Every structure is written in structure tokens, then in C-alpha cells.
Amino acid sequence: MPQGNEPTCRLYLVTPPALEPAAFAPLLAEALDAGDVACVQLRLKDCSDDAIRRACDALRPIAQDRGVAFILNDHPQLARETGCDGVHVGQKDTPYDQARKILGRDAIVGVTCHDSRHLAMEAGEAGADYVAFGAFFPTSTKEAEYKAEPELLRWWSELMEVPCVAIGGITPENCGPLVKAGADFLAVVSAVWHHPGGPGAGVKAFNTAIAEASAD
């Protein structure tokens, strides 16, 4: 939970779905050195386990050395083997209970809940560290089958203690209503990694937008 001067909503960076670790490492460092980031999710799609291991080994220390949690998408066993802080699982991935057994009670386990109150309550009651809702806006990063509305974040954050993450097409320009509705984290791919000024400028733009929306 936020304490003291921490912002009420924080940035949750998700990596591009394909990357070359040596080339991506300086971009990740640039992003994390530019401002406040709560966590990084390594989300590699269509990749071998060995490639994921290599990416974890190269990128995990960049996050953890800066006090930023490093979470692996989809692969609880690999997350455990490679020293990640946790895993994110979707509804078609390893079930929450199994992921928790693999990683233990101290790890972060987050669960995709699409636009569903029911899935979120199930995940929250089971012990998930956060629930993720989306997609809030059109995204070209993946084919999003569900559409979530800010009202879902308002409902969840007023009723529940478990933090909620908003994902899908989020930019510094459109994030205000999500912050005001109670999102604890904004999970972002394109608007940071494809920011015209580079990822550092992307993080700064989000930090400013979140601060402005929180102050309103």
C-alpha cells in the first residue's frame, strides 16, 4: 500500500513481446533511471525457455538493483529458477494456486481478470497480490478480447484491499480517468518503449500525468 510521499498510482512496465537482451538492457536502465517505476514484467511471447532464462539473467539485475520488482509473465517455474520476484498469470495460464505453490508465499503472483468482477473476486480471495483489468483502450501490442471501463477500477478499489492494475493502450494522455478511478498501477508497453523521446521520456511523461491526475 502507498505510504508517505509515494504516489497513489504507480507505473508497471511490461517489456515488448520480442527483444534482444543485450540491446534492450540499456533501454530498460534508461527507463528505470528516469523516474518512478514500481515493477517490470518480462513478457516474451513465442520464445524458448532458454531465451527467457537468458533475458531474465540479463534484465532482472537491472530492475532489482534499483529496488524495482521483476516479474515474469506466464512461467512460474522459470520465475522461480531465475530469481524473479514473482509471476503474472492469465486465465489460460498456470492456475493461481499452482503458481503460488511453485513460487511460495513471499513471491508476487498477479492474475489477469479481463473485465470480470467475478474473476477478480476469485483471484483476490485466493490470495493474488494484484488483479489486472483490461484492455481499457485499443492496443496494437496484442489482440485484446475484452474491454474494461474505468468504473470497474472504481468499484474494485472502493470495495477491496488487493491492488488493481489497469492495462491496454494506456498513454500519458489517456491515463487520467484510470488514475482517478483508483488504479493502483498502470501497466504499459508501447507508450513507454515507443515514446518518441525514448523510454526515459516515456516514464517521465507518465509520472507527470499520474501526479496531475492525483492532484485534481
Ligand SMILES: Cc1ncc(COP(=O)(O)OP(=O)(O)O)c(N)n1
Ligand atoms: C499486468 C498484466 N495484465 C494483464 C496481462 C495479460 O495476461 P494474459 O491474459 O495471460 O495475456 P498474455 O500477456 O500472457 O498474452 C499481463 N501480461 N500483465
Ligand SMILES: Cc1nc(C(=O)O)sc1CCOP(=O)(O)O
Ligand atoms: C499484455 C496485455 N494484456 C492486455 C489485457 O487486456 O489483458 S492488453 C496488453 C497489451 C498492453 O500493451 P500496450 O500498453 O502497448 O497497449
Ligand SMILES: [Mg+2]
Ligand atoms: Mg499469459
